[in-house]
Structure formats: structure tokens, C-alpha cells
Amino acid sequence: MVKLSDLPIHASRLFFLLIILQIPFFRIPCRSGMCTTPIHVTSSQLVANDIFPVAAIKALLYPGAVFNDLIYKMSVPSWNDVLNKYNLTDIKGATAMPDLQRLEVLAGSYFSVAGAFIGLLKPQRMSMFGTLLIIWGLVKEGLLGKPVNTDPTRSVYVYPTMLVAVLCAFSSVKYNFQKAAKKPPPRPLAKPLKSSKKSKLK
Template sequence: MANNTSTSKGKWRNLSKYACRIFFILIVLQVPLFRVQCRSGVCKTPIEVTSSQLIASEVFPLPVVKGLLYPGAIVNGLITNMTVPSWNNLLSIYNLTDIKEASAVADLQRLEVLAGSYFCVAGSLIGLIKPGRMSMFGILLVIWGLVKEGILGKPVNTDPSKAAFVYPTMLIALLSAFLSVKYDLKKAARSLPAQPVAMPLKSSSKSKLK
């Protein structure tokens, strides 16, 4: 019985590791998950949304942001025209050369997608070291932002080519984000408060003796 329990635990641990790796590949290799209007034009991945904000705000050095973009740019370049993009032309490929002068209205109207993209990128990197809930929280924020725009129509978009759209790969990202979370049932049970045991009142026991 103990062997079966340990085997099942090992499977669940491996499942969370594999889910973290799948989510990492989806995010870092920039597999299109959605389509939404952003500061650089139209963004299809959390890294594109995050990079446009990081470059405009100058929070991180430019080589760090380009390092996030480069793996996906290589994959996209090999798929489209079998060429590896140049490191120096990376910003022009993603329309990020004049991002500081671009209007930030599109991003401010989609704060859920912006914040969720930040969490997705950070969660994909941290998840390789220690699985957590950051990826799940980020993907849920992105989905809520897209649902709010698609159903509630906020913000209003009259251009169909820039309207919010969700790709089927979003389902894979959602499942991998949920499965990357480790659930320790024993730890959760130990953290529950102990239920007090009801004791008979002394007065009632005395009355019974009389």
C-alpha cells in the first residue's frame, strides 16, 4: 500500500514538472495564444505585451528584454522563411523601435491582459525552478481581460483585424498552468484548525446522579 502511495506521489510531482516545462515552451517560444491591440500594434503572446511595456518604461536593460524576445524570434524566423533573425534588428521585427513615443492608451484599457502577461512570463521562468501559482494566476487574468473585451465590449474596437481573439493554444496554456501547481493534501490537512471535542457539563452530570 505504501509503495502505491509513493508511486502516485511521484507521478503527480513529475506531472507538475512537465506542465511547467510545457508552459515555459509556450511562453518563451512565443506560441500565439491571443490577439489583442497593444502599444506596439497587435500582440499575440504575453512576451510581446510585456516587452513593449518594459522597453517603454525602461525598467530592465534593453539586452535583457531582447533576450526574452530572441528565442521566439528564432523559432518564428525558421518557420516563416528558414532564417535566423539578427540580434540588432530584433526591435524592428517586433515594431519596438519607437515604442517610447507610442500611445499607452491601448495597454491602459487592457490592464488585466497587461498584468496577466507579466505574471505569465515571470511564472514560466520561476516555474522551472519552483512550481507555483503565478502562471495560473497570470493566465486567468489574461483570459478575464479577453472575455471582458469580447463579451462586454470594453474597450470598444471598430477594427475587426485588431479585435480581441483567442487561439486554441490558450486551452493548452490554461491546462499546463493549472497542472503546474503542486497540491499537498497532507500539508493542507495539517493546516486545518483542530475541531474541539464536546465535553459534558459538570452540572448536567451532577443532576443525573441526584
């Protein structure tokens, strides 16, 4: 049985698996086409802007590519074809408008991916902050219609796994309930200085 004190650790590990194995959270237009995971959104930006070496981006994408191909194709993808698999080979000249219109999802994806790795070392709030940004971006487009999308094939969709990610992100935050419930110590009464009038009267 999982102890309440160990819940943030287990939640952080589960959130990391959801991120690194690229379990679909949403479907949203991005620079490389349609992105379904925070890693896909993040990788499309990293490749387009030449921020990280290509080998580092492949290492980020490869675990999820292996996991998905083993499930759906019963095969292992080639290391050299990872970028091509995610349509990331020719996106440097692609328009950045889809990503700029969805800055909340883009920023939330960055925070979610970084929080997933940092959470393995120490549970923190970055994953929760990232998922909240993603949810706000999806809600803004789904309910408020910003940006306006007239193509039904590129409509925003949220998978049920998004709820699991939100629960893991919130559970990974370590709350100190004992410290919050503990009453603050009483403040010491101020004593008059010896040089004051009150002390002279005594």
C-alpha cells in the same frame, strides 16, 4: 509514464516553452501594434518605459524570434534586428491607451512571463494567476465589449493554444492531496488546574 507527483514540474516546463518560444495565445491591440504573446505585451511596456536594459529585452525576445523564423522562413534572425522585428524601435512616443484599456491582459502577461521563469525553479501559482487575468481581460472585451472596438482589423482573437496554456498553468500548481485528505489530530481535553475548585473536589 509521468507520475502524478511529477506533473507540476512537467507542466511548468511546458508552460515555460510556450512562453519563451512565443506560441501565439491571443491577438490584441497593444502599444506596438498587435500583440499575440505575453512576452510581446510585456516587452512593449518594458521598452516604452525604459524599465530594463535593451539587451535584456532582446534576450527575452530572441528565442521566440529564432523559433518562429526557423519554422516560417527557414532562417535565423539577426540579434540587432530583434526589436525592429516586433515593432519596438519607435514605441516610446506611442500612446499608452491600448495597454491602459487592457490592464488585466497587461498584468496577466507580466505574471505569466515571471511565473514561467520562476516555475522552472519551483512550481507555484503565479502562472495560473497570470493566465486567469489574461482570460478575464479577453472575456471582458470579447463578451462585454469593453473597451469598444470599431475596427475589425484590430479585433480580439483567442487561439486554441490558450487552452493548452491554461491547462499547463493549472497543472503546475502543486497540490498536497494527502495532507488535504488527512484528518486533523484530535484536540487534547483540557484538564482543570490544581488550584481550581474541581481539582480540590477530587
